[in-house]
Amino acid sequence: MKRERILLCLAHMSGKEQDFIKEAFDTNWVVPLGPNVNGFEKDLENFVNDVKPEAGVASDKSTSSLITHTSHLDKKVVALSAGTAAVHLALIACGAGPGDEVLVQSFTFCASSHPITYCGATPVFVDSEKESWNMDPDLLEEAIKDRIAKKGKKPKAIIPVALYGMPYRIDRIMEIANRYEIPVIEDAAEGLGSRFNGQVLGTFGKYGVLSFNGNKMITTSGGGALVCDNVEDKNTIMWYATQARESYPYYQHEAIGYNYRMSNICAGIGRGQMTIINDHILHHKHVQELYCELLKDVKGITMHTNPWPESDSNFWLCTATIDPALKIKGQENAYKTIITGAVGGAAGVIHAASTATTDCQPNDNVEALRIYLDKANIEARPLWKPMHKQPVYKNAPAYVNGVSEDLFKVGICLPAGPYVTDDDVRYIVDTIKASIV
Numbered sequence: 001m002k003r004e005r006i007l008l009c010l011a012h013m014s015g016k017e018q019d020f021i022k023e024a025f026d027t028n029w030v031v032p033l034g035p036n037v038n039g040f041e042k043d044l045e046n047f048v049n050d051v052k053p054e055a056g057v058a059s060d061k062s063t064s065s066l067i068t069h070t071s072h073l074d075k076k077v078v079a080l081s082a083g084t085a086a087v088h089l090a091l092i093a094c095g096a097g098p099g100d101e102v103l104v105q106s107f108t109f110c111a112s113s114h115p116i117t118y119c120g121a122t123p124v125f126v127d128s129e130k131e132s133w134n135m136d137p138d139l140l141e142e143a144i145k146d147r148i149a150k151k152g153k154k155p156k157a158i159i160p161v162a163l164y165g166m167p168y169r170i171d172r173i174m175e176i177a178n179r180y181e182i183p184v185i186e187d188a189a190e191g192l193g194s195r196f197n198g199q200v201l202g203t204f205g206k207y208g209v210l211s212f213n214g215n216k217m218i219t220t221s222g223g224g225a226l227v228c229d230n231v232e233d234k235n236t237i238m239w240y241a242t243q244a245r246e247s248y249p250y251y252q253h254e255a256i257g258y259n260y261r262m263s264n265i266c267a268g269i270g271r272g273q274m275t276i277i278n279d280h281i282l283h284h285k286h287v288q289e290l291y292c293e294l295l296k297d298v299k300g301i302t303m304h305t306n307p308w309p310e311s312d313s314n315f316w317l318c319t320a321t322i323d324p325a326l327k328i329k330g331q332e333n334a335y336k337t338i339i340t341g342a343v344g345g346a347a348g349v350i351h352a353a354s355t356a357t358t359d360c361q362p363n364d365n366v367e368a369l370r371i372y373l374d375k376a377n378i379e380a381r382p383l384w385k386p387m388h389k390q391p392v393y394k395n396a397p398a399y400v401n402g403v404s405e406d407l408f409k410v411g412i413c414l415p416a417g418p419y420v421t422d423d424d425v426r427y428i429v430d431t432i433k434a435s436i437v
Contacts (some may be wrong), residue, residue, distance in 0.1 A: 005377040006424050009317060011219035011280065011418035017272030021265055032081075032242070036271055041077045041225070043274040044210070048227055049073040054102050062397055073226050073324065075203050079262035079270070080241055083211030083224030087159070088115035089260060090185045090226055091209035091420040096121040096156040100106035102396070103143055104159040105135040105168075105187070106388045112187045113387050124155060125388040125398040131307035133407060134168035135160040141176050143399040158184045162191025162201050163384070164413070165217075165284075165316035166304070170196050170204045177205075185209065189224070191280040192217040195312040202227045212266075215417070215434030217280050217314060218273035220266040266423035277390050281314050286414045287425055288315040294429040300326035301432065304411075318416040319383065323330040327437035328368040335367060360389040363409050370412065372435040378428055383411035 020036055027035070049072060079087050096102055098120035104113050106125035116123040126143050129136040140158065147155055158177050159166040172185070172306025177184045184205030188194065191201040192210055208227030212220040228234040239245075244257025262270075292303045300323035306313055338356045361367075363383045375382045385408055386397035414428060 003377050003427070006405045006415045006420060007417060008379050008381060008413060008415050009215045010419055011216060011273065012418045013269075014272050014276045016275050017269045018270030020271045023268070032259070032261035032263050032294060034267070036264045037079050037262055037265035039266040040220075040262070040270040040274070041079050044077040044079070044225055044227075045075065047193075047274065047277065048075055048185075048200045048203050049206070050200065059303065063369060073199075073203055075208070075229065076231055077210075078226045078228065078241065079239045079267055080224050080226060080235055080260045080261075081208055081262055082104070082222060083187075083213065084111040084115060084206075085241070085258070085260040086209040086211075086224045086226040087187065089187065089240050090209065091119050091121070091157060092114055092240060093207070093233065093236055094157045094183050094185065096154040100156045101147055101151065101156045102157045102159060103140065103147075103182075103216035104387070105161040105163075106163040106186065106386045106398060106400070107133060107163055107190075107384060107407070111189070111385050111389065112159055113393070121156065123387070123393065123396050125386075125393070125396060125400070127386075127388075127400040128163075128407070129169070131248070132168060132311065133163050133304065133404075134166060135173065136401060136403070137169050137176060139399050139401060140173065143175070144180050144182070146399070147397070154180060154182055156182075158182055158205075158366065159187050160184070161187040162189075162194055163296065164304075164319050165191045165314040167191065167194050167196040167201055167305070167311045167313060171310075175202055180181050183207070186227075188315045188325045189213075189216070190250060191314060192316075193277065194316075195316065197310040198312075206233075209364060212270060212273075217284070217316060218270065218277050220262065220270040220273070223262050223266050223270065225262075245261070273364055283418050284315045284416050285313075286317075286419055288313075288318050290422060290425045291318050291320075291414060291429070294426065295320070295432070298429075298433060298436075299323075300436070305343055317413045317417060319411055319413050321410045322363070322366050322412060324368065324410060325363065325364055326365055328365045328435050329372060329437055331364050331368040331437075333368070334364040334371070337360070360385065360405060360408065362411070365408060366412055369432065369435055373428070373431060376427075376431045378431060379415060381413045383408050383413065 028144040067106040096119040186205045186208040188202035189211035210225040212223040244255040246252040386404040
């Protein structure tokens with residue numbers, strides 16, 4: 001009997017979602033506002049404001065002491081149509097526009113950087129550190145100094161990204177950002193529930209971006225949210241998200257707004273998902289631990305784990321690196337044919353590639369392993385291709401150290417979602433072992 005396909009990550013329903021959705025239909029709240037939107041925002045605020053100091057133990061007082069723990073934060077949340085919309089509105093609120101620059105992590109999905117171009121601003125890419133795979137604080141400061149020298153003004157914002165849920169070195173990033181008085185927009189789209197020193201990602205900077213896409217820790221079928229510092233910032237974001245309407249009995253607009261508010265139906269799904277979010281996070285961590293245990297003696301395969309005591313990843317995806325010397329069955333045929341579909345569930349929305357290879361791609365053994373797993377009904381993917389190597393950003397400034405390019409060559413994402421069972425993980429690991437020559 002053919003095994004069902006094991007997907008990378010797919011949030012599952014708790015059963016409570018239907019109750020909230022039914023209530024929305026019964027009360028005729030099928031619009032981009034309503035009780036579910038308000039309730040979902042309140043649920044998210046309770047979640048992100050929960051600080052657990054015991055979860056992180058400072059290993060370096062010179063940096064960790066920069067994070068001040070409180071028993072309670074008071075961040076506010078706006079539910080939006082997508083995480084990308086949240087990045088866009090945060091940039092607008094930070095004043096990003098034509099002629100401005102925004103520092104953004106290069107090792108990320110395009111949703112971190114594309115909204116910068118929506119604003120008419122220029123993304124300036126910053127490479128990663130080896131430990132977390134996220135924005136390198138030293139390179140960040142170098143980029144700030146150089147952009148000020150070259151442009152005569154500071155970048156409008158800094159966007160670190162919680163790659164695959166792994167926390168960035170937010171203590172150092174915030175210290176640098178505060179010193180230069182540049183606002184931080186945390187892209188925690190992949191890091192919902194991840195913590196640094198016990199504090200939820202997305203609550204350190206001026207704004208924090210969350211995502212509820214179908215493959216995230218929880219889902220609203222689509223959707224996202226923006227974590228804000230205070231009520232005033234929240235109201236500003238809500239105003240922009242609802243077409244920037246002025247307070248007249250007719251529609252008057254003195255600024256450009258957007259139709260970015262989350263619907264009451266989607267928010268109903270989110271309210272149900274919030275009842276199981278902690279279960280999802282615990283499951284992802286369990287899957288990560290099982291991979292580590294089962295692969296610990298497999299030479300050439302290394303799981304990416306929390307690099308510091310302060311780091312507490314949700315392990316949205318479990319990622320590994322493959323030694324270039326490791327030989328995989330079928331490796332000689334890697335990149336011999338052009339991919340005709342999409343890797344990662346985007347079938348039907350891609351352009352046909354003109355060649356089978358590019359100047360920056362995973363090693364042949366990584367691609368061979370992906371294909372081998374795919375034939376066994378296991379979905380695996382390469383890591384995100386660094387933005388500074390994307391053709392669309394070929395002219396964008398970039399401060400690179402080779403880390404993200406090196407990781408892209410050797411990295412792979414393994415299934416980790418709520419539907420991935422212990423038996424699935426064992427099957428995946430057994431398949432990986434069988435693929436090795």
